[in-house]
Amino acid sequence: MSREDVKSSILTTLPLTVVYLLINFSAWLWYALFGKYLVLDLGFEGGALGAVMMLYNLSYAVSALPAGRFSDIIESKKILLAGILIYSVGIFFMSRSLNFPSMAVSCIIAGVGEGVFFTSATVYAVKKGGVRKVGMIYGFVLSSGLLGEVLGSLASGYTKEYFGGQALFLISCLIALATSPLILFLKELPKTNGSRSSSMGLIRLLRSHKGFRLLALGLIFHGIGFNMISPFISVHAGALGLNDKSIGFVNFTWLLSTMITTALWSILADKIGGKLILAGHLIFSFASWATYAHSWNFATLIYAAVFLGIVSSMDMPSRRKLVAELESGQGIGVLIGSLDLLTMLSSIPAPMLGGAIYQAAGVVTLFWIASIINSIGVPFLLKVKAKRGL
Numbered sequence: 001m002s003r004e005d006v007k008s009s010i011l012t013t014l015p016l017t018v019v020y021l022l023i024n025f026s027a028w029l030w031y032a033l034f035g036k037y038l039v040l041d042l043g044f045e046g047g048a049l050g051a052v053m054m055l056y057n058l059s060y061a062v063s064a065l066p067a068g069r070f071s072d073i074i075e076s077k078k079i080l081l082a083g084i085l086i087y088s089v090g091i092f093f094m095s096r097s098l099n100f101p102s103m104a105v106s107c108i109i110a111g112v113g114e115g116v117f118f119t120s121a122t123v124y125a126v127k128k129g130g131v132r133k134v135g136m137i138y139g140f141v142l143s144s145g146l147l148g149e150v151l152g153s154l155a156s157g158y159t160k161e162y163f164g165g166q167a168l169f170l171i172s173c174l175i176a177l178a179t180s181p182l183i184l185f186l187k188e189l190p191k192t193n194g195s196r197s198s199s200m201g202l203i204r205l206l207r208s209h210k211g212f213r214l215l216a217l218g219l220i221f222h223g224i225g226f227n228m229i230s231p232f233i234s235v236h237a238g239a240l241g242l243n244d245k246s247i248g249f250v251n252f253t254w255l256l257s258t259m260i261t262t263a264l265w266s267i268l269a270d271k272i273g274g275k276l277i278l279a280g281h282l283i284f285s286f287a288s289w290a291t292y293a294h295s296w297n298f299a300t301l302i303y304a305a306v307f308l309g310i311v312s313s314m315d316m317p318s319r320r321k322l323v324a325e326l327e328s329g330q331g332i333g334v335l336i337g338s339l340d341l342l343t344m345l346s347s348i349p350a351p352m353l354g355g356a357i358y359q360a361a362g363v364v365t366l367f368w369i370a371s372i373i374n375s376i377g378v379p380f381l382l383k384v385k386a387k388r389g390l
Contacts, residue, residue, distance in 0.1 A: 013125060015185040016080075017141050020121060021148040022179045023084070026172035027114070028152030029159060030091070032251040033244060035234045037165050038103070046235075048100050050355030053231045054348050055104050059111030061344030067119035068337020079120040081183050087113025088176045095169035119340060123333040124186070126320050139266025139317045146259035146313075153255050157248030205338060211326045211384050212335065216342045218380035219319070222282050223347040225374030228354035229289060229367055236293070236363045237301060250301050257309020266317040274322030279381040281314035286371040288312075293367030322384065 030037075038044040038052065071079050090110025097103040125141045160168055206213050237247045269277055288311040292304040323335050357366045 013137060013141055015182045016121060016124060017144040019080075019084075019179045019182050020141050021144040022175055023087070023117060024145040024148030025152040025155075026091070026148075026175040028149040028251070028255070029156050029172045029175075030094070030168040032153040032156040032248055033160055033165075033168065033234060035231045036238045036244070036247065037160075037168075039235055040238055041165055042098060044100065046232075046355040046359045047352065048355075049231050049235075050351035050353070052100070052104055052107050053227070053351035056107040056111040057227060057344050057351065058348045059108040060115035061341050061348065063112045063115030064119045064340035064344060065334075065337040067116040068123055068333035068335075068340070071120040071123040071333040071337075076120055076124050077183050077186050080117060080124070080186070081180060083113050083115070083117025083120060084176055084180055084183070085113070086110075087117060088173050089113070091169050091173040091176065095166045095173070115340075115344075119333075119337055122320065122336055126324055126336065127333075138320045139262055139269075142266075142316050143259055143262045146255055146262060150252055150255040150259055153248055153251035155248070156251070157243070157245035160244050205334075209326070212323075212339070214380045214384045215322060215326065216339055218278075218282070218377035218384075219339065219343045220346040221377035221380075222285065222374050223343040224350045225285070225289075225370040225372075227347040227350035228357070228370040228373070230354075231351050232354060232358055232363055232366060233292070235358075236295075239363070240295075240297065240301070242298060242301070246298055250298075250305050253302050254305035254309045254312070257306045258312045259309075261310050261313040262317065265314050269318045269321040274318035274320075274325060275381060275384050277314050277318035278322060279378055281311060281318065282374055282378050282381065284311040284314070286375050289367050289371045289374070293364045326384075 035049055038049050039046065044052075067079055067083070087110055090106050090108070090113055093106035093109060094103065097106045121141070122138070125138045156168060159171065163171075206216065234247050234251070237250055242250070265277055288304070288307045291307055292301070295301045295304045319339075320336070323339060326335070354366055354370065357369060
């Protein structure tokens with residue numbers, strides 16, 4: 001891999017990198033405080049928060065597979081643009097939603113938009129990187145998205161404090177819409193019409209592809225655990241007495257730590273393969289989630305957030321690298337969409353389960369149960385056998 005090849009690949013993904021940054025900024029502007037906004041500001045029960053997140057995850061999941069399939073067979077730029085527009089509509093409606101039914105519908109729309117955008121963006125980056133460079137190229141795009149999350153999380157508390165909760169969604173909508181023209185500057189990649197995997201149904205793919213099946217099983221347990229605790233990360237910080245700005249800073253620390261360490265894991269994924277890093281991610285997730293749950297003040301939350309970030313950064317570069325290794329880049333949109341569909345669908349009940357555990361036993365018990373469920377996925381990942389790219 002020459003320096004010229006690396007430079008060319010990065011330059012051709014630069015418009016996508018900027019869009020990815022801005023979309024993640026807009027998303028974390030509201031998401032960083034979403035749990036607290038619903039529970040403590042609007043008065044939602046923990047179960048209602050879980051139900052809203054369940055519907056969001058469902059809509060994201062069902063849009064992932066068609067988005068991946070269409071990204072394989074038609075112009076990717078059209079799929080990316082459609083995702084941005086649908087997401088923007090959903091976020092606008094969220095700004096006007098003050099009760100459960102309207103917020104649920106808004107989250108469904110936003111979830112579809114995010115599923116379409118992020119799946120098609122991932123397919124584009126993985127195709128551009130190929131098996132040899134997928135860790136580096138996807139890691140580059142992902143790092144920009146993490147920077148957007150860092151900045152959005154940091155800005156969320158200040159924006160809400162000075163302009164109110166509804167402004168979080170309105171500003172997010174405007175930022176997302178402003179990214180649309182940048183999609184036109186993307187170079188279109190070759191379509192993959194007749195690949196074997198792209199013609200497979202999901203059930204047939206699971207039956208015939210042992211490596212993919214094991215990967216999916218491992219990530220399903222991880223996804224269930226993470227989606228149980230995800231809505232309650234800001235709730236736990238708020239319950240400790242932190243204000244919106246302090247909660248935003250905790251999220252900022254977590255995401256900054258993730259962003260800083262993503263490049264390291266991306267390079268390692270290209271060098272040693274994705275399996276060991278991904279399995280390590282699940283193992284260390286247990287420790288990082290437990291550490292966060294047992295934090296008792298602002299300082300300990302910051303230390304826990306740094307740990308969360310280091311562990312979080314192990315996930316996506318190694319996950320996408322392993323998918324590319326399993327299929328050597330053929331029909332990659334279908335595999336990515338199928339994997340995201342399976343992990344998201346299986347995680348749909350997780351927020352409601354997390355809400356029920358939170359209501360009955362508190363946040364510490366919730367985080368420990370989620371950590372144990374996450375750990376069940378480790379043996380499946382260790383059994384995956386993937387071909388290394390040249």
